[in-house]
Structures are given as C-alpha cells and as structure tokens.
Amino acid sequence: MATTVRAGAFLMSEVSMSEESAESGPLIRAERVVLAYPGVRVVRDLDLEIDEGQFWCLLGANGTGKTSLLRAILGLLPIASGRLEIALHLTPDTVGFVPQHCQWSRTLATTVREFVGLGTVGLQLRAAERTARLGRALATVALQGLERHDLWSLSGGQRQRAMIARALVREPTLLLLDEPTASLDPAAEEAVLDLVARVNRDDGVTVVLVTHDMGVAERYASHVALFHDGAVENGRRAEILRRDNLERIYGASSHGWLHGLGECPA
Amino acid sequence: MIEEFLSSWHLFRDAYVSGCLIAMLLGVIGVLIVARDQIFLGAAVSQASMLGLTIGLELGWSGAGWYEFDAVTSLLGSLFAVVGALVTASLRVPGGESREALTGWIFCVGLSGSVLLVAHSPHGLEEVHRLVSSTIVGATLVDVELLAVLAAGTVVALLLSWRTLVLVTMDPEAARAMGVRVEWWDRALYVWLGIAISLSLRVSGLVYTFGFLVLPALVAKSTMREMRSMLILAPAVAALVAITSFVVAHGYDLPPAHVAVAGLCASVALAWTVRSIRG
Numbered sequence: 001m002a003t004t005v006r007a008g009a010f011l012m013s014e015v016s017m018s019e020e021s022a023e024s025g026p027l028i029r030a031e032r033v034v035l036a037y038p039g040v041r042v043v044r045d046l047d048l049e050i051d052e053g054q055f056w057c058l059l060g061a062n063g064t065g066k067t068s069l070l071r072a073i074l075g076l077l078p079i080a081s082g083r084l085e086i087a088l089h090l091t092p093d094t095v096g097f098v099p100q101h102c103q104w105s106r107t108l109a110t111t112v113r114e115f116v117g118l119g120t121v122g123l124q125l126r127a128a129e130r131t132a133r134l135g136r137a138l139a140t141v142a143l144q145g146l147e148r149h150d151l152w153s154l155s156g157g158q159r160q161r162a163m164i165a166r167a168l169v170r171e172p173t174l175l176l177l178d179e180p181t182a183s184l185d186p187a188a189e190e191a192v193l194d195l196v197a198r199v200n201r202d203d204g205v206t207v208v209l210v211t212h213d214m215g216v217a218e219r220y221a222s223h224v225a226l227f228h229d230g231a232v233e234n235g236r237r238a239e240i241l242r243r244d245n246l247e248r249i250y251g252a253s254s255h256g257w258l259h260g261l262g263e264c265p266a
Numbered sequence: 267m268i269e270e271f272l273s274s275w276h277l278f279r280d281a282y283v284s285g286c287l288i289a290m291l292l293g294v295i296g297v298l299i300v301a302r303d304q305i306f307l308g309a310a311v312s313q314a315s316m317l318g319l320t321i322g323l324e325l326g327w328s329g330a331g332w333y334e335f336d337a338v339t340s341l342l343g344s345l346f347a348v349v350g351a352l353v354t355a356s357l358r359v360p361g362g363e364s365r366e367a368l369t370g371w372i373f374c375v376g377l378s379g380s381v382l383l384v385a386h387s388p389h390g391l392e393e394v395h396r397l398v399s400s401t402i403v404g405a406t407l408v409d410v411e412l413l414a415v416l417a418a419g420t421v422v423a424l425l426l427s428w429r430t431l432v433l434v435t436m437d438p439e440a441a442r443a444m445g446v447r448v449e450w451w452d453r454a455l456y457v458w459l460g461i462a463i464s465l466s467l468r469v470s471g472l473v474y475t476f477g478f479l480v481l482p483a484l485v486a487k488s489t490m491r492e493m494r495s496m497l498i499l500a501p502a503v504a505a506l507v508a509i510t511s512f513v514v515a516h517g518y519d520l521p522p523a524h525v526a527v528a529g530l531c532a533s534v535a536l537a538w539t540v541r542s543i544r545g
Binding site: 074075076091092093095097099102103104105107108109110111114117118119120121122148150166170176 | 301303429430432433436437438439440441442443444445446487490491492493494
C-alpha cells in the first residue's frame with residue numbers, strides 16, 4: 001500500500017502526524033518506497049531518512065530513479081507503494097527546486113530580476129518583502145548589479161546561479177537540485193557547487209543534489225544515496241563511498257565510478 | 267480627417283468601442299499564446315468557433331441573420347471555440363504527433379465543415395465569407411458590454427496573478443514544483459481564449475481577430491525586455507493601432523479591419539527592424 005504522509009497545502013495525508021513530532025524528526029523519511037512509471041519500476045524498497053542541515057548527493061546512472069525521487073518529494077510523482085513521510089513544515093512555500101534545464105524559451109526576453117522574482121509565485125508577500133527577498137537571493141548567488149540584464153545574455157554559470165536564486169527567493173528549508181551543473185565548464189561547475197555548499201553551511205538549508213559525478217559527492221556531500229538496478233544504498237558519505245562498497249555494488253563496472261573519487265584505485 | 271471621424275462617432279460608436287476592446291483583450295491574451303509558440307492556435311480556434319456559428323445559422327436559430335445578436339448562435343460559437351482550444355491543449359494524439367498537427371487538423375475541420383454546412387443554404391457561403399473577410403460595422407451595445415466584462419476580467423486576473431500566468435506559460439515544471447496546479451491554469455487560459463476569440467470573431471471577423479491576437483504580441487516580443495512589459499505594451503499598441511486605423515479607414519472609405527491589420531503588420535516589420543538594428 002502506498003502512503004504519503006504529508007502536511008500543508010500541497011500534501012495529502014492518510015495518517016495524521018503531530019507538528020511536534022515532525023519538527024523533531026527527519027525532514028523526509030522513506031520506508032520501502034517503490035517509484036514506478038507505467039510498466040517500469042525504477043526504485044524498489046527505498047529506506048531513507050533526510051535530516052535538517054544535511055547535504056545529500058543522489059548518485060547513479062541515467063534512468064536509475066534519482067530525479068524520480070526528487071519528483072516524489074515534490075509531490076509530482078505518486079509513490080507506487082511504501083510510505084513517504086514529509087515534515088509538516090515542508091510545503092511548496094519552503095521547498096526550492098532547481099531543474100536541470102531552464103525551460104524558458106530563448107526567443108523571449110526576460111531580465112534576471114523578473115526571472116528570479118517568479119520564484120515568489122504562490123507566496124503571500126507584500127511588495128517590500130518581495131523586493132527584500134529578491135535582493136537577498138541575488139546577493140547570495142553574487143548576481144547583484146545584473147538585475148536588469150537579459151537572462152540570455154548571461155554566461156551558463158551565471159544563468160545557473162539565477163536559477164538557484166529563483167529557488168532561494170522562497171527562502172527554503174529544503175533545496176532540491178537536479179544536475180545543476182550538467183552543462184557547465186569545470187570552473188562554473190565549481191562556483192555553482194561552492195555556492196550550494198555555502199547555502200547549506202551558512203543558512204542551514206538542507207540540500208538534495210542529483211549528480212553523476214562521484215567526485216562532487218566526495219567533496220560536498222554529508223550523505224550519499226547510490227542508485228543502481230532499482231536498489232538504493234544510502235547513508236553517511238564515508239560509509240557509502242568506500243572502495244569495497246562500490247566494488248560490491250557496481251562489480252566489474254565499478255572502475256568508471258571510482259574514477260571520480262580522489263582515491264582512485266590503481 | 268479627425269473631425270469627420272468624430273462626426274461619425276454617434277453612428278459607429280458601438281463598432282469603434284468594440285474594436286478597441288477586442289484589440290486590447292486579444293492583445294493581452296496574445297502575449298501568452300505567442301510566448302507558448304502557439305500562434306496558429308488562434309486561427310484554429312477561430313475556425314472551430316466559425317463551425318459553431320455556422321451550425322447555429324444552419325439550424326435556423328439565428329432567424330434574423332448574422333447581423334443581430336443571437337444568444338444561441340453565440341453560445342454555439344463559444345462552445346466550439348472553447349472545446350477546440352481545450353482539445354488542442356490537452357489531447358494527446360496517438361503516435362506522438364505534435365500539438366501543431368492537432369492545431370492544423372482542427373483548423374481544417376472548422377474551415378471545411380463550416381463551408382460544407384452552408385453550401386446549399388441561400389446566402390450561406392456569403393455569410394461565411396463575411397465572417398472571414400471581417401467587418402466591425404455590425405457591432406451592438408450588447409457586444410460592447412460583453413467585451414467590456416471580458417476585458418475587465420482579464421485586467422483583474424493579470425493584476426492578481428501575472429507572475430503565475432507567466433511561470434505556468436514559460437516554465438511549467440518549475441510552477442508545478444512551487445505547488446501551482448499548472449493543468450488548471452492552462453485550462454482556464456484556453457477557456458478564456460475560446461470565449462474571447464468566439465466573441466471577437468462574431469463581432470469583427472477572422473482577419474481582425476487573428477491579426478489582433480498575434481501581431482501586437484509580436485511587436486511587444488520584439489521590443490520589450492520583460493514579460494510584464496509585454497503584457498502592458500501589447501494591448502497599448504493594439505488600442506493605438508485600432509483607433510488610428512478607424513480614423514484612416516473612415517477618412518479614405520476603406521474597410522477598417524483590414525486597415526487595422528495592415529497597420530499592425532507594418533508595426534511588426536518596424537519592430538523587427540529596430541530589433542535587428544539594436545542587435
């Protein structure tokens with residue numbers, strides 16, 4: 001039986017949950033969760049707990065269910081079975097999401113200010129508060145002074161930071177990022193990931209980041225979830241990113257994965 | 267020329283006011299349609315609406331003819347337009363055909379169906395031709411009132427939720443993540459589009475309707491740097507061109523709808539030129 005225990009405006013609750021228990025417990029708890037699309041089961045029996053302030057990297061090959069888990073957390077993908085608990089104070093108002101690609105058409109002009117301001121959709125804010133949040137978000141991603149620039153005149157890295165600002169303007173408790181550096185050069189990638197790490201460290205925002213790069217997980221994550229063949233191994237980074245563990249999970253193909261680690265096997 | 271135009275005001279007041287209201291209403295909605303790259307949706311919905319109006323005529327419900335307001339005929343026109351817009355927006359064609367293919371199909375069904383339905387009616391084809399060729403002379407006070415209500419509703423909706431409308435249009439995935447019910451907003455927009463187009467089509471014809479849905483939005487798209495500015499500029503340009511065209515058309519005894527659309531085409535060409543010069 002699929003049970004999603006959630007609260008707030010966007011969440012349907014089958015089992016009640018007190019606010020006290022939600023705030024003292026994990027932000028997200030998954031018990032034997034199965035994620036599936038018609039005819040395809042991508043994740044089976046996922047057990048996972050994400051606590052406040054943690055930095056999670058979801059690692060794995062394409063099609064292993066990393067993005068599906070983000071969509072399930074966002075309430076965009078119903079779980080097929082199991083139980084997914086979301087803390088009461090996590091609502092769309094307190095979750096920021098950075099998609100892999102900007103869907104905005106290149107033929108339509110928009111300024112950085114307008115684009116980031118769209119992140120306040122659904123929030124009941126006065127104009128002054130909206131402006132203040134916009135200023136804080138742009139300062140966090142170091143895009144002050146570029147407010148009136150065309151979004152498409154920015155570099156790839158700056159545009160990605162604008163997308164992160166659009167998520168941060170909601171002043172989220174939880175920040176979900178789906179391969180935010182997929183199309184960036186190494187310098188821009190590092191700048192974006194350093195920014196995410198700073199938001200996690202300084203503002204206490206919980207981060208869940210999808211990546212293919214084990215080196216990113218090794219450098220930034222406090223916790224890692226490895227997606228492979230429908231299974232998910234997860235826990236503290238040091239426990240999961242052990243060479244013997246990776247060799248056990250990936251077998252003969254482990255060399256490619258281990259290549260991203262600092263301690264590359266001989 | 268302006269004095270002559272003003273002297274005709276008492277005769278054509280309803281037509282002029284209707285023309286301006288249609289221009290502003292479609293100017294705003296057109297920005298969202300052009301932003302979605304669904305320009306031909308307007309033509310397809312217009313044809314679907316025409317099929318509904320033709321059925322009304324053929325069934326004899328509009329006994330006194332096209333030039334009188336007839337609730338049933340108008341309702342059929344609106345119904346077909348709304349259904350056409352919703353089908354285009356939400357129906358998935360087997361085999362993964364694009365939305366443009368569906369839009370083209372609806373356009374052809376509406377066009378061929380409306381002509382075939384009245385092919386043997388006395389003056390039937392003449393009436394279809396009148397709708398296609400556009401004239402706003404027959405607008406009535408009821409048309410003005412209905413268009414004013416639609417325009418006022420559009421302004422209120424934009425003031426309250428322009429950000430949501432823009433986000434749903436430009437980045438639906440992000441909107442969903444923010445808890446926005448994207449599908450409901452889409453449906454609301456298409457219903458609004460269907461009603462606006464059907465009313466505009468009955469009052470002003472196909473050329474004027476399609477022209478004011480698409481061209482002011484293209485002017486705004488080429489000149490503005492933000493979606494919010496486009497939503498302001500498009501209806502302003504539309505109203506300005508409409509008023510100017512009515513004056514010119516009256517002065518030179520030309521069809522006002524065609525003068526207006528020609529004026530909009532010139533405005534788009536000017537906007538594209540300015541953009542190419544600005545780089």
